[in-house]
Amino acid sequence: MSNGLDTARRRFLTGAATVVGGTGAACAAWPFASAWQPSERAKAIGAPVEVDIAKLEPGARLTVKWRGKPVWIVRRTAQALDSLAVLDETVRDPASDEPQQPEYARNPHRSIKPEILVLVGLCTHLGCAPSYVRQGEGNLGADWMGGFFCPCHGSRFDYAGRVYQGVPAPLNLEVPPHMYLSDSRIRIGEDGGAA
Numbered sequence: 700m701s702n703g704l705d706t707a708r709r710r711f712l713t714g715a716a717t718v719v720g721g722t723g724a725a726c727a728a729w730p731f732a733s734a735w736q737p738s739e740r741a742k743a744i745g746a747p748v749e750v751d752i753a754k755l756e757p758g759a760r761l762t763v764k765w766r767g768k769p770v771w772i773v774r775r776t777a778q779a780l781d782s783l784a785v786l787d788e789t790v791r792d793p794a795s796d797e798p799q800q801p802e803y804a805r806n807p808h809r810s811i812k813p814e815i816l817v818l819v820g821l822c823t824h825l826g827c828a829p830s831y832v833r834q835g836e837g838n839l840g841a842d843w844m845g846g847f848f849c850p851c852h853g854s855r856f857d858y859a860g861r862v863y864q865g866v867p868a869p870l871n872l873e874v875p876p877h878m879y880l881s882d883s884r885i886r887i888g889e890d891g892g893a894a
């Protein structure tokens with residue numbers, strides 16, 4: 700009788716241990732699955748990308764990847780901003796009439812905050828990657844005020860990504876949807892505007 704009881708208890712305890720073991724295995728698997736799935740899904744749908752611009756110096760450029768494309772963030776200097784009005788007569792679409800930017804970037808500096816430029820870094824001709832050429836750099840002539848130069852077929856863009864007249868690229872560089880989470884943090888890929 701005592702033996703039968705022990706056997707029954709042993710069976711119960713063995714069963715309980717198996718259930719606990721199974722639950723433990725499920726618990727161990729869940730954190731991995733929940734951390735892994737959103738990131739893969741997010742990648743597939745082109746989730747927004749957050750960028751810290753706190754250390755971006757005047758004149759410097761940061762590049763991040765969003766939906767497989769390079770996105771540039773440039774902190775423009777006063778000279779870069781001043782050059783925009785001067786080039787209104789030189790560029791093809793000075794007032795950003797073409798839909799190459801969200802409505803909140805349809806202004807003389809094509810950005811939410813004047814000093815911070817956010818652009819997709821792909822030429823609107825055939826998709827090459829233009830170079831960032833500041834005033835005084837490169838061999839683009841004495842009157843080059845700085846901006847972007849596409850080496851593939853020679854298209855030029857100013858410090859707001861506006862395309863020059865007479866070059867192969869037909870449109871201004873694209874401004875992606877973006878928003879400020881704080882003064883130093885931008886989310887690329889989501890409309891919002893200033894923080």
Ligand code: FES
Pocket residue numbers: 822823824825826827849850851852853854867868
């Ligand atoms: S791809 Fe840039 S000029 Fe042709």
